[in-house]
Amino acid sequence: MSVTDPAHATPEPEAPDDEYGLERALTGPSEPLPHVVVVGGGFAGMAAVKALRDAPVRITLIDRRVYNTFQPLLYQVATGGLNPGDVTYFLRGLRLKQKNLHVVHEHLVEADHEAKKIRLLNDHWISYDHLVVATGVTTNFFGTPGAKEFAFPMYSRSQAMRIRDNLFIRLERAAKSKRTDDGLRVVVVGGGATGVEVAGALAELRTAGLRPAYPEIHGDAFEVKVVQRGGEILKSFAPQLRTYAAQELKRRGVSLHLGAGVAAVEKDAVVLTDGTRIHADLTVWSAGVHPHEEVGGWGLPQDDSGRIRVGEDLQVEGLPGVFAAGDVAASPADLPQLAQPAIQGGELVGRNIRALLEGRPTAALRYVDKGTMAVIGRRAAVAEINLPGGRAIRLTRGVAWLVWLFVHIMSLVGPRNRVTTLAGLVTRYGFPFHRRPVPIVGDVPTVRPPKPRPRQDVG
Template sequence: MSHAPSTAHLPHVVIVGGGFAGINAARALRKAPVRVTLIDRRVYNTFQPLLYQVATGGLNPGDVTHFLRSLRVSQPNLDVVHEHLTAIDTDARALRLLDGREISYDYLLIANGVTTAYHGTPGAKENSFAVYSRSQAIAIRDTLFTRLDRAAAAPDRSKGLSVVVIGGGPTGVEMAGALAELRDQGLEPAYPELEGEAFRITLVQRSEILKPFLPSLRTYAAAQLKKRHVELRLGAGVEEVCRDSVRLSDGTVLPSDLTIWATGVAPHEEVRGWSLPLADDSRILVGQDLQVVGLPGVFAAGDVARTPQDFPQLAQPAIQGGEHVARQILRLLGGEATEPFVYYDKGQLAIIGRRSAVGEVPGVANLPVLHRLGILKRVPLLRKVIPLTGRLAWSAWLFVHITSLLGPRNKLQVMVGLAARYGMRLHRTPVPIVGDVPAIRPPKPPRPDAP
């Protein structure tokens, strides 16, 4: 590794994965007497909660990605390795990478995240677009604008474009809302050729939308989506995704020119080959302290970890989990026992459109000082979750997402991009960002020597 010889004697902490858990663990060890190596298959971190904005032309891909090696500017004890993990030898305490290198470790954190889950649905992987990586978001964006232009040039322009979003969680709801925002604020004047209901958006969910949220917030979100002319198909699952349609379990067939899959996540397949204890869903089994079961000094955090409490697969458990692992490594270095992970639920937010969002923030019930003083027993109302809707939730969503980005440049670019999409005066101006839409080229003439 590239650590200076003077630090080679320090304990080596290896972190696999440059997502929320991995980066926050690395940063928490910035001043620790350790060497830190961060391994990731990509050279950048992706802020996944805003990928749907890239997919709908609201932000540039670079706005939500951050160069991992830039972390070294403020952290001299950090190395970043751009490679793919292929095997873990827990007996030898070493990792094997795709290029053949072996890296030994004293402490290991597995935080490589998860990928799209298709749940065995026929045709889902082949005929739909996921929105879990930068490349997938770009593919949605460029396919959307290519097919819009094709629809505008079609002989029957009243047919227009049908987009089906599968999944009623925060990602699906935010994607459907952003598509409606794009259509209503930019594409109607940009595509006067399209007639009537020429850009239809349908959201499919087996049960209710936003199931983790309070019932009143689900009702509000559904009403806001309908107000934006998003059709809700609730109560039926997806039986098959075809090239130009989606077949539901109740027999309905929805025409679809673009199908977006947003129904959940699952661990990467290679996790099964790492000789680690796994749960039924192939996530890594960890104890209360986030150490992998039966493997002292090996931790897992974030979406890939299956905790005894089974925390939600969201950004906050990953962020807090990564920081917790860093603290436990420091405790082990000092000869102390590890402590259990205590998750502080900061709530959840989902945006639907301009000035419209839903959110839950905790009351003061989770503050330890109030438990010690016994105030909660005297004021039971303080235990309640506080629901947010409308402009207040929308403002909170903007603040949380902008401040959570890595680096001042990303924060500024996202602030400008969201202002262009949702701003007071700019929101009626067509401002979609497009990129790699294929150019129209004439066919190449045959070569003179061709048969």
């Protein structure tokens, strides 16, 4: 057996897009398989990847983060109900069941659709046969003065943890204050499902966990207020569900300021369009979303809101073989920016890529609206479940809470996340004898003594 001298060996030529070893990792010595590049590891991106699990393709999943975030439960992280790891899933874990997948932790900055390749932030180019854009959206402040500087959005894990940290920092600050009326005033901007769930969780935290833990904060000094431009909260729900949710929030001590939007956000206040000024130690922004600004540089057609224009089969207009799915896509059906439309859209993209590979026509998205739900607090929720034939079941109270719990637990990725999240939520809301759940504390700065001065020797 002979050994080649490495110094005189002929280097193996690499493919143009082989910076990550994609060709070697996902193909054998034969012709390379068609390359599907999925940008974004959210609901739509993961659904598209899974739909291609058994397809004769090699898949590259690109995401700026190394994990998938279950955004519907981020507010539980922000309010101390769950740990960040309970609602996140390591994207590389998908390879345990899907060997045709390669995961790249990077960021898309440019696309050359004629050459069918994309450039990443590290200047590496990756060629594709089919491209799927599923990058989701981010917080929309609607140009409100001071909102970006002083309000806390909640659309990522780091943002939720930032809210939790600041919540406990302000509680400790209030506990140390010599003023007996000093406390914590939280204003939640937005009366949709997220805003209602944040406000309900904060009220639950105050009543069950913090009132006995912070005897220094007297009376009603921990306030929770919801500001909503419209005249009702949960406007996408049936009227009786809106009424029930408003009554439950008020019963739990949450104040509702309806009929006026936010004109400005200040360091310690929220100013409404009707001139009202509400004191705010912490402002949580859950009023809207829009696509990331960088989408405009990817050579994709966009609508007035910045979302990517796609056809009924979710192919980008004028770009065959390029798809967009999830919140970033503006389909003719004008789907809501929720988890179910993103999942169903991602699954359709996977099926349509298979159809193109097999020479079959693509299919249009037939969205099945399964309903919507929101939790308010301990054994209190609203749920609207759509049944075949156009019928709908509307639920409230404990039954709706159990449905909400089941749906969210089963929607999580990975058995570990399901078990830990179930334990956390049942502990927080479920046990009738467990009235004082201890919250998961934010990262409050450590109190450190001053450093001793250097010793001065007297000669």
